[in-house]
Structure formats: C-alpha cells, structure tokens
Amino acid sequence: xxxxxxxxxxxxxxxxxxxxxxxxxxxxxxxxxxxxxxxxxxxxxxxxxxxxxxxxxxxxxxxxxxxxxxxxxxxxxxxxxxxxxxxxxxxxxxxxxxxxxxxxxxxxxxxxxxxxxxxxxxxxxxxxxxxxxxxxxxxxxxxxxxxxxxxxxxxxxxxxxxxxxxxxxxxxxxxxxxxxxxxxxxxxxxxxxxxxxxxxxxxxxxxxxxxxxxxxxxxxxxxxxxxxxxxxxxxxxxxxxxxxxxxxxxxxxxxxxxxxxxxxxxxxxxxxxxxxxxxxxxxxxxxxxxxxxxxxxxxxxxxxxxx
Amino acid sequence: xxxxxxxxxxxxxxxxxxxxxxxxxxxxxxxxxxxxxxxxxxxxxxxxxxxxxxxxxxxxxxxxxxxxxxxxxxxxxxxxxxxxxxxxxxxxxxxxxxxxxxxxxxxxxxxxxxxxxxxxxxxxxxxxxxxxxxxxxxxxxxxxxxxxxxxxxxxxxxxxxxxxxxxxxxxxxxxxxxxxxxxxxxxxxxxxxxxxxxxxxxxxxxxxxxxxxxxxxxxxxxxxxxxxxxxxxxxxxxxxxxxxxxxxxxxxxxxxxxxxxxxxxxxxxxxxxxxxxxxxxxxxxxxxxxxxxxxxxxxxxxxxxxxxxxxxxxxxxxxxxxxxxxxxxxxxxxxxxxxxxxxxxxxxxxxxxxxxxxxxxxxxxxxxxxxxxxxxxxxxxxxxxxxxxxxxxxxxxxxxxxxxxxxxxxxxxxxxxxxxxxxxxxxxxxxxxxxxxxxxxxxxxxxxxxxxxxxxxxxxxxxxxxxxxxxxxxxxxxxxxxxxxxxxxxxxxxxxxxxxxxxxxxxxxxxxxxx
Ligand SMILES: Nc1ncnc2c1ncn2[C@@H]1O[C@H](COP(=O)(O)OP(=O)(O)OP(=O)(O)O)[C@@H](O)[C@H]1O
Ligand SMILES: [Mg+2]
Numbered sequence: 170x171x172x173x174x175x176x177x178x179x180x181x182x183x184x185x186x187x188x189x190x191x192x193x194x195x196x197x198x199x200x201x202x203x204x205x206x207x208x209x210x211x212x213x214x215x216x217x218x219x220x221x222x223x224x225x226x227x228x229x230x231x232x233x234x235x236x237x238x239x240x241x242x243x244x245x246x247x248x249x250x251x252x253x254x255x256x257x258x259x260x261x262x263x264x265x266x267x268x269x270x271x272x273x274x275x276x277x278x279x280x281x282x283x284x285x286x287x288x289x290x291x292x293x294x295x296x297x298x299x300x301x302x303x304x305x306x307x308x309x310x311x312x313x314x315x316x317x318x319x320x321x322x323x324x325x326x327x328x329x330x331x332x333x334x335x336x337x338x339x340x341x342x343x344x345x346x347x348x349x350x351x352x353x354x355x356x357x358x359x360x361x362x363x364x365x366x367x368x369x370x371x372x373x374x375x376x377x378x379x380x381x382x383x384x385x386x387x388x389x390x391x392x393x394x395x396x397x398x399x400x401x402x403x404x405x406x407x408x409x410x411x412x413x414x415x416x417x418x419x420x421x422x423x424x425x426x427x428x429x430x431x432x433x434x435x436x437x438x439x440x441x442x443x444x445x446x447x448x449x450x451x452x453x454x455x456x457x458x459x460x461x462x463x464x465x466x467x468x469x470x471x472x473x474x475x476x
Numbered sequence: 477x478x479x480x481x482x483x484x485x486x487x488x489x490x491x492x493x494x495x496x497x498x499x500x501x502x503x504x505x506x507x508x509x510x511x512x513x514x515x516x517x518x519x520x521x522x523x524x525x526x527x528x529x530x531x532x533x534x535x536x537x538x539x540x541x542x543x544x545x546x547x548x549x550x551x552x553x554x555x556x557x558x559x560x561x562x563x564x565x566x567x568x569x570x571x572x573x574x575x576x577x578x579x580x581x582x583x584x585x586x587x588x589x590x591x592x593x594x595x596x597x598x599x600x601x602x603x604x605x606x607x608x609x610x611x612x613x614x615x616x617x618x619x620x621x622x623x624x625x626x627x628x629x630x631x632x633x634x635x636x637x638x639x640x641x642x643x644x645x646x647x648x649x650x651x652x653x654x655x656x657x658x659x660x661x662x663x664x665x666x667x668x669x670x671x672x673x674x675x676x677x678x679x680x681x682x683x684x685x686x687x688x689x690x691x692x693x694x695x696x697x698x699x700x701x702x703x704x705x706x707x708x709x710x711x712x713x714x715x716x717x718x719x720x721x722x723x724x725x726x727x728x729x730x731x732x733x734x735x736x737x738x739x740x741x742x743x744x745x746x747x748x749x750x751x752x753x754x755x756x757x758x759x760x761x762x763x764x765x766x767x768x769x770x771x772x773x774x775x776x777x778x779x780x781x782x783x784x785x786x787x788x789x790x791x792x793x794x795x796x797x798x799x800x801x802x803x804x805x806x807x808x809x810x811x812x813x814x815x816x817x818x819x820x821x822x823x824x825x826x827x828x829x830x831x832x833x834x835x836x837x838x839x840x841x842x843x844x845x846x847x848x849x850x851x852x853x854x855x856x857x858x859x860x861x862x863x864x865x866x867x868x869x870x871x872x873x874x875x876x877x878x879x880x881x882x883x884x885x886x887x888x889x890x891x892x893x894x895x896x897x898x899x900x901x902x903x904x905x906x907x908x909x910x911x912x913x914x915x916x917x918x919x920x921x922x923x924x925x926x927x928x929x930x931x932x933x934x935x936x937x938x939x940x941x942x943x944x945x946x947x948x949x950x951x952x953x954x955x956x957x958x959x960x961x962x963x964x965x966x967x968x969x970x971x972x973x974x975x976x977x978x979x980x981x982x983x984x985x986x987x988x989x990x991x
Contacts, residue, residue, distance in 0.1 A: 335599055336592075336599050337599060339601075346583045
C-alpha cells in the first residue's frame, strides 16, 4: 500500500494498520471488559469473533447489505454469549473451561456454516475518506477509515460513562467486585452476569464483522489468528478501563501492522519475527505489569472465582 | 427491575413495624442450621440475639432478610404474613441489615456504594445532584465517612460505620446488626450503639443485634433471645437477667472463665528478632517503618493499636505474605524469609486475621485445610503420594480436640460459622509437637465467650511451654489479660513500650491515638 512513498510508507502504513487492525481488537476488548467487570471471564470470544466474521460475511453476501451483516454478527455473538452465560454460571462450572469449549464450538460453527462463503466476494462496508483529494493515491488508500472504527472509538467513553453514571453500570461493577454485597442489595447476580456476557459477546460479534467486512475484508478460517484471546490479555493490560482498552487496541493494531509495513519497504529479514510483534507485546506486557508487591489495581474482586 | 418503583412508597415508614418469626427452619443439605425457631421483635425495642458460634444466629437473620430461603417457617409483619424472597423485599417492609461480613463493594467509593444501596431509582445517575444530597445527608448524620474515598482504603471501623449509615440513608425502621462491633474499638462501639439506642428510645427504630459481648447487651438491649444448636434456648428481659444466666442459656451449663496462670520462664532466649523493618501498603505508601522488636521464648508480646496502623502489614511480612521493603527478620538466630522450609525448621506458626481469607482454602475441606502444614511429609505423605486416610484421621482428632463444629471433615471450610473457621485454623497451628514461635492476629475476632476462653487458654499454655508469642490485637482487654509486654503501634511506628504489669491505661490510649 505504501509503495512509492519510500520510508515514509512505514509510519503511514502503521497508522493505517492501527485503525484497521485495531478495530476488531477494540470491539472484542470492550466486550471482554464488560464481561470481566461482571466477574466472569469469556475466553470464548475467540470463537465469537470467528462466528461473527462468518455471519457478517455470509449475511452481507446473501442480502447485499453489509450493515445487515454487522447486525447479524452481533446477534450471533448474543446467542453464543447466552450459551456461555448460562453454562458458566452453573454450579461447579468453571468459566475458563467453558470459555475454551466455546472457542472450539464457536470456530466449529463458523467453519461449518462458512464453507460456502470462502470463494464468493461479499459487499464490503463503505469507508470514509480521511484525507483530502490532494494527496497521492497511496496515502488516500491508507487513510480510508471505517465507520465501525469510529463507532468503536465512541463506544469506549460511552462504556466508561455507563460504569460510572448509570445504575446498571454500578450493578455490573458490584456483581463483579463483591457478589455478596450485590446479593445483599437484592441484585440478581445471574441476570447481571448473563446480560453482561451477552452484551460483551454482541460487541465481539461486531468485532468479527470488522474482520470480514472491513479489514482484511475476506472470510477465511484463519482470519482471527488468536485476536480474541489476545483481547483478553489486552483487557488486563488496560486495567479493566474502557478508555485504556481503546489505547491498548490501537497499540496492538499498530504492532500487527509492523511486519507488513516493513516488508513493503523491502525489509525481508525477520518478517515472521515482526509479525509476531503483537504476541511478543502480549507477553512483555504480562511480564511488566505483574508484580508480587502490588495487587492489580482495577481488577474485579470476584473475577474467576466460581460463583 | 421494573417492579422497583411500585415497591418504593413503603420506604418512609414513620414507626418500626412489629416483626415476628414463626417456626423458622433452615437446612443446608443434611445440616439443620435452624430448627423451628420463633421469636418476636417488638416495635421500638432493642433486642439481642445470643448464642455460641454456629448456633444459627446469622442463618436466622439471613432468612428474615430473604438472603436465604427458609426450609420452613414464615415472617409476620404487623401480624400479616410477609413474602420476603430477597433483601429488596425486606427493604420494602423497612427491614435493613448490617451483615457480619462487610457488604460494601471494595472498588467503589463511599458515594457510589450509598447510591447503589438505594434500591430502585432512575437509570442514569446525576452525580452532581447526588453528591450534593449525600453531602447534606452526611452532615446531618451521626457519624461521618469521606464520600469520595474507595471502600478498600477505609479502616475497618469506618467501614462498619458506613454499613450502619447505609441503613439510616435507606430509612430502615428495623435494623438487624450481625456482630456490628467486632471491628470497633470499645469507645467506637459505645458511640455507635449509643446513637442507635437514642433512636430506639425515641420509638423511631427497632434493633435486632447479634453480639457475643455481654457488656454491650447489658448496656444497650431491652430483651434477649438465645439460640443453642439451631433451637430456641430461652429469652427474657435484660433487666431481669444476670450475665451468668445468659451464659448458661447459651451453653446449657454454667461455665466460669479459666483463670490466667503464667509460670516464670528462667532461660528466656530471643526467638523472633525484627530489625529496622519497613513495609509498604498495597498502594505503595509506607505501612510500617524502622520497626525493632524482640520476642523471647516463653513470653507473650502484645501489639496494640487501632486497625489500619500497620499491624496487618507487619503480620503479613512475618507470615511471608508480603515482601519487606527494608530490614531483616531473624528467628532462632538465623535470618528468616518465611519460606515453607524455614517455617518448618524453625517451627513458626501463625494465626492471621480473617483466617478464611488468609489461612484457609475456602472450598477445600476442613480435613484438607487442617493438613496444609503437614500434608507433604510422613505420616500424611509417602514420597509424592498423599495418605488420605492419615489426613482424615488427624483431622478427626483435631476436630474433637478443638471442638470444631462441622458436619463432617469433608465439609468445605467456607461453610463453617466464623468461630469454627477460627478454631479449625487454631487446631492446625497449635497441633504441632514443638512450636517455637506463634504469631497471632486478632485471634478472637467474632468468637463467643467460650471460644475466646478456649483460645486464650491455648495461647497461654503455649507460652507456658516456652513458645514465643507475638499477639497483635485490637482488643486492649485481651492484650492486658494475656501479654507480658505491651507495645503500641501507631502510624506504622512503635509509640509505647512497657511491661504489662506497669503499663498505664491512659498512656496507652494516648499512644494509640498517635499523641
Ligand atoms: N451456606 C452454608 N452452607 C452450609 N452450611 C452453612 C452455611 N451457612 C451456615 N452454615 C452452617 O450453619 C450453622 C449455623 O451457622 P451460622 O452462621 O448461622 O452461625 P452463627 O450463630 O452466626 O455463628 P457465629 O457466631 O460464628 O457467626 C453452622 O454450623 C454453619 O456451618
Ligand atoms: Mg454469625
């Protein structure tokens, strides 16, 4: 994309990649943030992401409307979320175990129903042109941004506001931090977690739509490459704070673009190494942010504790 | 959630209703925690609920609140059967409860907790208006708690005040208090209970209080109801009962406290030496700094202080739960880092506060928890295999020796009543053949008087056997009774040291307050 610009192409490609690659991260991590704030972990968002990508692509192909595709992806996520929400709250059931099962289930569903959509090309989401017409076509191509990206950016402060200034937000935080306290206040823990998990999965489904209808904009079985799982790590890195999720998603999206960007200016060695940047980043972040001396600020108190 | 608005009108009752409990029974699996219990809380009275640890007091009030669903029985409000299926319903009848364990959300601020506790209300919170209103409420309320502080940063006493404030904020007319004063200093307890007593006398409030402290019962309550092993064991007017009568109702037999007997320890050697120890709180600020402390064999050193002055961090460092930021700990003349091997070699045992959190694995069984110190060596282990039979046998022995009330050794320890969790941990920590050092923090928190007596006797016996004991407690009476030397900690520093025999009460009070 950045040919012809020489070395300038590298930062440009990274900016573009940040916006493109960051979008699915953003949706999945906000979804996971909401889920974890209620005290449950949903590793299954990896599966949800794939199902969302497939559903969006399929719906867009069949109906001709990418917007319907996005909606369908969200609804597919909602269904998977309700399964996770119900299963993970049964007596003596562990949410991490259910999550792993849901990864397999979600990807299975996606691969099974997605087979017929691998070849045909579905209508893509329209994009907004950030740059004026005066710039070179390369720059223009790089700065195409998706309304989904803007939606994601708006969602982060909205979620912060939700946690702080709505009664429902307080319920979610209370249930996630101290279920006993919530129960004493007459809040139904089951309902709050169920709805949080479903809403979180809805967002992750849309994250999937961003993959198949925006960037890379195709449907293949390897499309998510573990982004759903990385989003879980990202939420920890972001300290369960939606705004921080936004920055972290951009960082991860940028890191993903590093490999292709360097390749485009002719740096061939270490291509795979640069492609591993997001994974290395995940590990590094985990190492840097854990310390036996401090408890993690912001971690929901009941996270990962069975019932 | 939609029914909320229809429930709110009942909120502002002017007078407390009449509360009756009829034939209440609660079973947890095969365990009968409460059996056919009836009682009445008259409007405008201060009623105390007494009973040993595990008698079923908390279970009873949780059934009334709708926190638990009773197996049988009903609640009558003003003579009418009331359907209370969750705490929200109870609130509708004007009943509010302060639970034995804090029920504020630690990560939220005081203001957020208050707003959250207000059942119902609009979906969006207007923080500006809310804060103004809360400020007004706070300034007119009997005690103050800073509104913008997260709960996690409040001291225990402040948290408890907040729990009570919450109920005042909610206009509760029947206030159920489950051991409200176990985290307060005697002065704070008198202040809080005195203010509630005033409201009761004015006919604005009824109080049902669970307590193990006879002093408070005689000073504030009008009536008592006593539970024993889940059943009704007696009731009466406080004015017509002596403390001995109440104790007899609770235990079903007369019991006098075991006298304190200390022998002299001729060859005392230093066991625990703390040198220039500093440690930080979770948020990175200094908790204790530059502490020097020596505990000799056959001696109990008491550390007094108001909670939140660094005691917890000090104990955590000694127990290996926290890394010291500076300084050294020596045990038996060797440097000590609280590794499992060192604990075993030096025979160091500890009884931390909140044992369920700090010394137990909640969902593991009582037997497994009792084996946490010994499961990895014979006779409980052979090579890498555990001998479950031996683990079980040891547990059965300890359960009877320390009279831990548990349905079976296989019951998860988190299902035991508070007092029995404490006993289970004490059994584990005091069972070893030759203990050298015992570190105990608030060992009698929330225990009934028989259990307190039992634990005090065990600690004294250990001392008389030559164990060095470091006793950290917020209960000054306990320290004056047990310890040989008394140290006061305030603001992370030792502000007073004296042999207990010559310690001055007023000087201790001053030092605790940080003067
Ligand atoms: N959730 C539960 N599951 C199983 N058993 C329980 C549960 N809660 C309480 N019990 C059991 O019921 C009995 C009564 O417990 P309860 O907590 O009511 O005692 P208590 O009188 O409040 O004692 P304490 O003074 O120690 O607080 C105990 O034997 C306890 O082990
Ligand atoms: Mg109790």
